[in-house]
Amino acid sequence: MAAALVISAPASGVGKTTLTLALARAWRNRGLNVQCFKSGPDYIDPAFHAAATGRASVNIDSWAMDRASIAHLVSRGADADVVLAEGSMGLFDGVAARGVCGTGATADIAEMLGWPVVLVIDPSGQAQTAAAIAAGLRDYRPGVRLAGVVLNRVASPRHEDLVRRALNEAGIAVFGALPRHAEISLPKRHLGLVQAEERVEIGKLIDEAARFVAEHVDLDALLGSAARWSPLPAANGLNVAPPGQRIALARDAAFSFVYPHMVEAWRAAGAEISTFSPLADEVPDASADVCWLPGGYPELHAGRIAANARFRDGLRAFAESRPVHGECGGYMVLGAALTDADGASHEMTGLLGLETSFAKRRMHLGYRLAELAAPMPGHRVGARLRGHEFHYSTIVAQPDAPLAVVHDATGAVMAETGSRRGHATGTFFHLIAEDR
Structure with missing residues (x-):
């Protein structure tokens, strides 16, 4: 014990x-x-x-x-x-x-x-x-x-x-x-x-x-x-579906905020995960069937991400035929532009129309309950997803169709609805679990 x-x-x-x-x-x-x-x-x-x-x-x-x-x-x-x-x-x-x-x-x-x-x-x-x-x-x-x-x-x-x-x-x-x-x-x-x-x-x-x-x-x-x-036997495991069978997961100093239990649940469900570094100008594994960009600190590396043409072109090519999802910082990188703390605007991948600014800092913090208006990798239309949002960036433009109706823990509707366009989806919240 x-x-x-x-x-x-x-x-x-x-x-x-x-x-x-x-x-x-x-x-x-x-x-x-x-x-x-x-x-x-x-x-x-x-x-x-x-x-x-x-x-x-x-x-x-x-x-x-x-x-x-x-x-x-x-x-x-x-x-x-x-x-x-x-x-x-x-x-x-x-x-x-x-x-x-x-x-x-x-x-x-x-x-x-x-x-x-x-x-x-x-x-x-x-x-x-x-x-x-x-x-x-x-x-x-x-x-x-x-x-x-x-x-x-x-x-x-x-x-x-x-x-x-x-x-x-x-x-x-x-x-x-x-x-x-x-x-x-x-x-x-x-x-x-x-x-x-x-x-x-x-x-x-x-x-x-x-x-x-x-x-x-x-x-x-x-x-x-x-x-x-000593733990009692658990009747059920996590209610977390992998976004695909073979997952290309961005992983470096700019993309590191992913809940450990999520990755473990994906592997437990039989998914295979390969990692790549956008900061090293790497591209998703060509054999993957989905790409996932976690959150992190892209605003600290925005110039480098913008300069890494191989990564940006490779991600765009991947998204022509397969789903790509971004959470928080990953969502920002899927967008059209990111303005850093010094006010400099950097071109992102453009898979979504989202434009964000870190120059206009405002804290966004709290639990989120999202009901999907469209499918995202691993989750169907109508799924109720629970997650958490924490960032200082502000939305300058969010022109694409909303991914979900998002509420905070009090039930108030949030402006950070996520976005979808083609095979690309993104949210400002980090997924924790889906309601059973």
Whole structure:
């Protein structure tokens, strides 16, 4: 049986990812097999988890996935010694309207799986009030069990003592306190953390974080607070159909945001996947029957993409007879033009008429429920697709026929409908699952 914990916090930005990576590496250094998961739709953290553990991490999401899908995904932890689920935002933060089996909150996963929560508390600018916050989170939802807390960014021994005393009086275990230590901070970018693939020194950063955390956190007590867990047999797997039998998948620094569980589900269904790099001016495998361009950071590489004529011509030739689908950044590259942050316009592949601008930044963030008005690879007309959208680009023109009627989590209709033209389709949301 594995020792299972959820790493959460009162809010974003207090150190959940750094602590998760440090704990995973510290326990791995002790010879334990560690399996990580990411609660919620963040598609960057799982790559960092994999770097820390040597095992693939996947997202589990109560808004977009049903219980059977979540049970199927967490079953990969059956052979692990330790299972860590990293939360998103604050412990109870989700959307207003319930999705498939929850609001997307980390608390949904903790209650569903029966895994106790370790809170990362940043007591900067406060002392005893940190205990009140932790006690409020402990008592807010009866089905969610608090194991204890790890304090982060503690200012001094006196500060730590004040916070510890208050937490002890509240009956809340303190597993450790981390003084401020900028060296273990992970670099960020406008969509969150810089991707693990971009950081050649990521292993050193995680090693340093593991060493630092092992010095200041009681790893044995923390492990002792975990639930003893073994997965129940999942009745069904994921409701994810591959877009084709042979899939050409764009994969490089500009095209890397694809949910790991999606690719795994495609392979489990018998699909064969070949990768190619648009940044290296490569073209889709000629033997593929569908091409998929994931999201990423095309705005950072727009000039290079525009200059790679072999890639652009090869993709156009592919789309003359076979489907091509793009998600978010991939959708932008399927369009006619992309304006970068400096205001320079770059010609994209022109398979769709979409024009986007990163010079006019505005955050688009949230869950999406799309009902397809036309088929897209792997999904029929009328299919209800659940996904997540996160980008700063704005639409300058979206002239093609809409691919879907898209709603946010409250039911409001969205302007980002996706597009279709010929064999090309695209959406701003990243697909997570189809409703059963």
